[in-house]
Amino acid sequence: MLMDAEVIDKKRNPRIMKNNLMKMLFLFSTLIGLVILIVLLSTTLLDGWRYLTLDFFTNFSSSRPSRAGVKGAIIGTLWLMAFTTPIAIFLSVGTALYLEEYAPKNKFTKFVETNIANLAGVPSVVFGLLGLTIFVRQFGLGNSVLAASLTLALMIMPVIVVASQEALRTVPVAVREASIGMGASKWQTVYRIILPAAIPGIITGIILAISRAIGETAPLVVIGIPVALLATPSSPLDSFQALPMQIYNWVKMPQAEFQNLTAAGIIVLLALLMMMNLVAIVIRNKYSKRY
Amino acid sequence: MKQKLLSLLAIFLMGFVLTGCGSTSADSEKADGSDNAKLSKNEKIIGDGSSTVFPILEIVNEEFNAEYGKAAEIGVSGTGAGFDKFIAGETDFQNASRGIKDEEKKALEDAGIEYTELQVGTDGLTVAVNMSNDFVTDLTFEELYKIYKGEAKTWKDVRSDFPNEEIKVYGPDQSHGTHDFFVEEVMNDEDVVGELIQDTNQVVNAVASDEYAIGFFGYNYYLNNQDTLKAISIKGPDNEEAVEPTEENVKSFEYPLSRPLYIYVSNKSVKENNSVKTFLNYTLEISQDAAVEAGYVGLDDVKLKEEQDKLESIK
Numbered sequence: 001m002l003m004d005a006e007v008i009d010k011k012r013n014p015r016i017m018k019n020n021l022m023k024m025l026f027l028f029s030t031l032i033g034l035v036i037l038i039v040l041l042s043t044t045l046l047d048g049w050r051y052l053t054l055d056f057f058t059n060f061s062s063s064r065p066s067r068a069g070v071k072g073a074i075i076g077t078l079w080l081m082a083f084t085t086p087i088a089i090f091l092s093v094g095t096a097l098y099l100e101e102y103a104p105k106n107k108f109t110k111f112v113e114t115n116i117a118n119l120a121g122v123p124s125v126v127f128g129l130l131g132l133t134i135f136v137r138q139f140g141l142g143n144s145v146l147a148a149s150l151t152l153a154l155m156i157m158p159v160i161v162v163a164s165q166e167a168l169r170t171v172p173v174a175v176r177e178a179s180i181g182m183g184a185s186k187w188q189t190v191y192r193i194i195l196p197a198a199i200p201g202i203i204t205g206i207i208l209a210i211s212r213a214i215g216e217t218a219p220l221v222v223i224g225i226p227v228a229l230l231a232t233p234s235s236p237l238d239s240f241q242a243l244p245m246q247i248y249n250w251v252k253m254p255q256a257e258f259q260n261l262t263a264a265g266i267i268v269l270l271a272l273l274m275m276m277n278l279v280a281i282v283i284r285n286k287y288s289k290r291y
Numbered sequence: 292m293k294q295k296l297l298s299l300l301a302i303f304l305m306g307f308v309l310t311g312c313g314s315t316s317a318d319s320e321k322a323d324g325s326d327n328a329k330l331s332k333n334e335k336i337i338g339d340g341s342s343t344v345f346p347i348l349e350i351v352n353e354e355f356n357a358e359y360g361k362a363a364e365i366g367v368s369g370t371g372a373g374f375d376k377f378i379a380g381e382t383d384f385q386n387a388s389r390g391i392k393d394e395e396k397k398a399l400e401d402a403g404i405e406y407t408e409l410q411v412g413t414d415g416l417t418v419a420v421n422m423s424n425d426f427v428t429d430l431t432f433e434e435l436y437k438i439y440k441g442e443a444k445t446w447k448d449v450r451s452d453f454p455n456e457e458i459k460v461y462g463p464d465q466s467h468g469t470h471d472f473f474v475e476e477v478m479n480d481e482d483v484v485g486e487l488i489q490d491t492n493q494v495v496n497a498v499a500s501d502e503y504a505i506g507f508f509g510y511n512y513y514l515n516n517q518d519t520l521k522a523i524s525i526k527g528p529d530n531e532e533a534v535e536p537t538e539e540n541v542k543s544f545e546y547p548l549s550r551p552l553y554i555y556v557s558n559k560s561v562k563e564n565n566s567v568k569t570f571l572n573y574t575l576e577i578s579q580d581a582a583v584e585a586g587y588v589g590l591d592d593v594k595l596k597e598e599q600d601k602l603e604s605i606k
Binding site for chain 2: 222
């Protein structure tokens with residue numbers, strides 16, 4: 001034996017200990033987030049689940065806690081998302097395709113890309129002010145579904161653009177060249193080869209972006225979305241209520257019962273969010289299997 | 292390959308499916324308007340402004356909807372931001388928890404918007420301490436000024452027989468008309484030193500959890516938290532002695548921090564939009580009950596008649 005077992009232990013033990021220490025540290029970081037999430041969810045569920053009655057879903061907002069519901073807010077939020085999503089997808093995927101597939105790789109393109117990335121860091125209230133000045137006042141859309149959708153679509157656009165660009169870049173050059181080599185045009189290559197291959201990554205970006213849009217309150221406050229509106233919209237030019245605004249308004253009310261309604265509202269918002277994400281994930285998985 | 296394109300389309304269409312379920316509900320909603328519905332469906336009633344006045348208008352709106360099968364759209368962007376919209380001509384009426392400021396008057400003049408001020412109730416801005424605080428029962432305006440100016444660091448600095456404990460000072464922040472009113476009445480327009488919080492419920496919580504804290508808020512926040520808060524009697528410059536914030540004292544303006552709750556209405560809207568006029572008439576009609584239900588004090592009959600005459604005289 002060249003080495004004494006004791007010497008080996010002496011050299012090895014500190015390393016193993018250090019390794020274990022780091023492992024515990026990282027586990028701790030993970031658990032902190034998890035524990036906080038569980039605490040938040042469980043207190044919200046405990047406070048709110050008793051209030052999730054049928055009446056809660058069929059009543060409009062009210063100043064009397066016993067009669068307050070989220071009917072207007074749920075339908076309003078669905079309307080909002082129904083317009084925000086297609087507008088955002090059209091704008092962002094279009095931008096990403098242009099930048100990645102068509103635009104020449106020069107300083108200007110780089111400049112545009114950097115600015116889009118910076119846009120992702122702009123506070124949402126600033127987008128609200130933009131929406132108020134341009135869509136609500138300049139375009140005369142008022143505090144309508146369309147004005148709010150356009151504002152939110154612009155707000156979430158950078159997230160989808162960046163995610164889509166990443167996804168487009170992962171499509172192997174060989175596949176593109178093969179397609180072009182077969183005589184396909186740029187557009188044929190894009191929609192038959194590149195887009196289908198990049199869809200999972202693009203949809204991941206869309207999921208993240210919509211999750212942000214559905215819970216956003218600040219831009220809606222600035223645009224002036226009403227919290228008392230006893231009607232649901234029947235066209236995109238009608239005004240509407242939104243769930244996050246409803247929650248924001250309830251949490252400020254002096255009556256204690258409104259705090260429980262707030263929790264119930266949060267549960268509804270989370271459920272809505274999960275449902276929308278589920279649809280997107282199903283679509284994503286469908287594509288992932290093929291490619 | 293067609294399938295992929297179809298699936299892509301499906302994502303886009305997902306949105307429009309949702310649109311579908313939205314509009315069916317909207318139709319069914321219109322059906323349950325009552326027989327009293329004689330107001331034009333096309334006329335909108337739009338209001339915005341103070342979150343303090345909002346609960347009164349929300350109650351009015353619900354009753355109005357039950358009666359006429361039509362409702363107003365009311366936002367809560369705050370008194371200041373609401374005036375912005377009123378000046379831009381976007382709203383028919385503006386809820387305000389303070390009187391209109393000179394610069395707002397000027398802006399309305401410049402925009403050519405004539406308006407009328409209507410009072411819909413009275414609030415008693417309540418100064419409160421923790422339930423277990425047994426040494427403070429009343430304060431004067433001067434003492435409040437010292438506390439909120441930061442000149443009095445401890446309760447002993449306020450009055451020599453108070454304990455030598457640090458005062459924790461709380462209040463709602465600048466976005467609230469409540470803050471503006473306090474600064475105007477008590478602070479002679481000087482800034483408040485203390486922790487100013489956006490969410491009034493957090494002011495209540497802070498005072499309720501600290502024995503040596505003090506805070507102020509609308510009367511309804513006190514009414515809903517009487518088990519954890521103790522209201523302070525206030526002696527203003529016109530009072531012989533400290534006055535308790537009770538319904539009678541607020542109504543008679545004997546309580547020095549009583550403040551009127553207003554709606555400012557656009558004369559043009561009242562003249563041209565029958566729905567707005569009907570809504571505002573109805574608001575005044577049930578304002579006494581609505582104010583009480585919202586946790587405020589209603590107008591007395593004389594004042595109510597005055598406000599109704601004011602609205603009637605817009606021609």
